[in-house]
Amino acid sequence: MMPRRHPQPLPRRQAGSTLNPQQGGSASRPVPTVAIVLPAYNEEAVIESSVTRLLALLDRFVRDQVMTRGSFLCFVDDGSRDRTWSLIQSSHDRDSRVRGIKLARNVGHQHAVLAGLLSVRDRVDCAISLDVDLQQDPAAIPEFVAQYRAGADIVFGVRQDRGADRLFKKWTALAFYRLMSFLGVRVIPNHADYRLTSQAVLQALAEYEEVNLFLRGIFSQMGFPTAVVHFTVTERRAGSSKYSPLKMVSFAWEGITSFSVVPLRLVTVTGFLVFFLSLGMSLFILASSLVGNNTVPGWASTTLPIYFLGGVQILCVGLLGEYIGKIYREVKRRPRFIIEQEVGHEKG
Secondary structure (H helix, E strand, O other): OOOOOOOOOOOOOOOOOOOOHHHOOOOOOOOOOEEEEEEEOOOOOOHHHHHHHHHHHHHHHHHOOOOOOOOEEEEEEOOOOOOHHHHHHHHHHHOOOEEEEEEOOOOOHHHHHHHHHHHHOOOOOEEEEOOOOOOEOHHHHHHHHHHHHOOOOEEEEEEOOOOOOOHHHHHHHHHHHHHHHHOOOOOOOOEEEEEEEEHHHHHHHOOOOOOOOOHHHHHHOOOOOEEEEEEOEOOOOOOOOOOOHHHHHHHHHHHHHHHOOHHHHHHHHHHHHHHHHHHHHHHHHHHHHHHOOOOOOOHHHHHHHHHHHHHHHHHHHHHHHHHHHHHHHHHHOOOOOOEEEEEOHHHO
């Protein structure tokens, strides 16, 4: 097998001048061409309002020399069953800065984000991933670009607080970040998928071929220069969140098992603990039978250890099976997503 070469970033466009003083002062990189990538699944209720607001922001950003006129929106329809794709198409017909790709089936948020980023990587200087409901404040984009122009290749958007979350979501999110830290997974607390990535990062991202995708972990360990921008989260204006509690649990489990082998090591530790506990119980029963005259083996001392050891064994086998299942999915090398249609990209 030939060694894989790390892709070299394409030559950067020479455009624009230094950043506006109110946007962070002088910068070493030129004004970039930016793609805003927005994954969408059954989001017909917010598409048109999001397009209107983002296009107005693009106009303002161009006037303020935050980004070039070639910047655009890229919607990713993640196999929606409603009018999401037709609304993206009609928005493109009205304004060519609205582009989109339609995935053949629903592949999940992480793969939809990846599809959008990879589809624009040769067309822009940097890309910003953003939720289509615009709860993540898009007005913070100039700060992302300012950090990029100052030298950061990955700019993480970190929410200032979780005041907009319900109590259950807030506590489970905090527990998730603490658990990830305990398991040795490097992630940015309170960072969702609102981030800027340079073209060099996007080209490197194409080299990551894993099926079990956890982008927050991937970007945190890539090694490129990074920066953080804080933003506020607002209430959703229309529609409802597509992230159910079950999907959130699945997402957390994906992150843990994709980036940490600590659960496997815990299995080994549990095995040793059970072994020594069983050894101690055996010595205690043996000593009791030698010293005591009325020691009679009972049902509990026979049955409970059997159930306990059987439960631990089933738990360990199940955990091993989870990792083996991930290996099974990886070795198949099936495509992570299939683009069914595109609008806008064929024009450049």
